[in-house]
Amino acid sequence: MEQAELETVRRQFGEQVRSRFPQGTIRRAEVLQYGDTPEVEPGQLLARIVVEAPDDQEGREQAFQALHDSHRAAFKELREELNKLPVRVILQFRAGEPGEDKPRGPIIQMMGDRAGAAGPYSPVEAPGAGLTPVMARLGAEDLETLDTLIAAGIANSRAEAVRWTLARIRERPAYGQLRARTREIEELKSQF
DSSP: OOHHHHHHHHHHHHHHHHHHSOTTSEEEEEEEEBTTBTTSOTTEEEEEEEEOOOSSHHHHHHHHHHHHHHTHHHHHHHHHHHTTSSSEEEEEEEESOOBTTBOOOOEEEEEEOTTSOEEEEOSSSOOOTTOOOOOOOOOHHHHHHHHHHHHTTSOSSHHHHHHHHHHHHHHSHHHHHHHHHHHHHHHHHHTO
């Protein structure tokens, strides 16, 4: 996305957030692109709203839930507006700022698509049929590897890149041998 276009998106998003939520309930609204934070994958944006919340975990959860309950329509409207953009945008609501000595607050991520349908509330990519969400902490080198697969057109997301990579491992003859040995070990363990 061109810088001028990104600045327009940022300005419009800020205006939309200010118009939908009462003053004093939102600490910050920002639009992040790939390279701004490791959470953002190539070809997508992260529209983040940081909700004002106390420092304690219980207070954060209550403030976050109260805002969500009283402004549910605003959450949905923002998601619908972001679906109009030509790139994939994750809408993230976060309670307070995480810090060294502060607990991480509740987070809601609303996935969407470019066709205009709002996706589910989800902490991670919405799983497809038969898929299990898995959380993994990756270093910079691993993220770069996944992002290279996306840039090359092999995968559309980091989750898809991980699935593609695992499929390549399963294709190797050594993996079949490793599975057979693992089964043998499990059988031996069961005899004790």
